[in-house]
Amino acid sequence: EVTKSVPSPKGGTVYDQWKKSQEEGRGRGTSTSASNVVTSVDNDVKVDALGSGSDYTPFIQHIGVPATDIGSSGRYGVYHSVFDNYAWFVKNADPTFVYEQQQARVFGLEILHMADADVLPYDYQAYGKAVEEYISTAKKKASTDGLTLNFDSAAAAAKRFETAGSAIRARQNSFSGNLKALNDNLRAAEGAFISSQGLPNRPWYKHVIYAPGEYTGYAAVVIPGVNEAMEGGINNKPDATVAQAQLGVLTEALNQAAQILEDAAH
Known part of the structure; x- marks a missing residue:
């Protein structure tokens, strides 16, 4: 819902680009293991299950507080390497910081949406x-x-x-x-x-x-x-x-x- 309201630097909305990237990625070797099924509802975008590696871990995994992990990524290769620094970011990743603005809007609207909802929008x-x-x-x-x-x-x-x-x-x-x-x-x-x-x-x-x-x-x-x-x-x-x-x-x-x-x- 939030991603449908935020424009993408690539055109359309963040939701449009999210769905497009998933459609382009189909058929590239999706795992069939029973332990890591990724579900989608009514031909919508796929949302991965929460594992670990971030601050949500104790909330969802230990005490059962509903949680979400929001982010965007590209092709792997730089993350956590010696090239993962500010110089690489401003030269190659997001020189004009338009994607930083995109993410700030997604996070901001999500927080406002949850805070202002009379009824928690859990599905x-x-x-x-x-x-x-x-x-x-x-x-x-x-x-x-x-x-x-x-x-x-x-x-x-x-x-x-x-x-x-x-x-x-x-x-x-x-x-x-x-x-x-x-x-x-x-x-x-x-x-x-x-x-x-x-x-x-x-x-x-x-x-x-x-x-x-x-x-x-x-x-x-x-x-x-x-x-x-x-x-x-x-x-x-x-x-x-x-x-x-x-x-x-x-x-x-x-x-x-x-x-x-x-x-x-x-």
């Missing part, structure tokens, strides 16, 4: 659809790899969460009543994805939908407890027992989040 319907896709992809991988796992309860919980997200979306769009109570519930739904015991082998990371991969650096892994148990980690030894247990943790979290949204939608 749990899209979130639910994404989680359904994560589970479906993991189920296919389990079948391909010969792992006997039962995904039925997790899939049903994800569907319940998506349905609750749809109901709360309608209430967000035409709400009258106790705004604080509604916003508290919208905020609390994300917190339902925090597991008290944390992820296997790394309890500090507690979010059951998104986490940086145990062996992927900053890159995100979706439904990490399930996918990493299926993939077997550094020893490549899948553990169906752990994966099934993590499906139970995921199911419980999805049902809890759905219940929060259902309560808020009535």
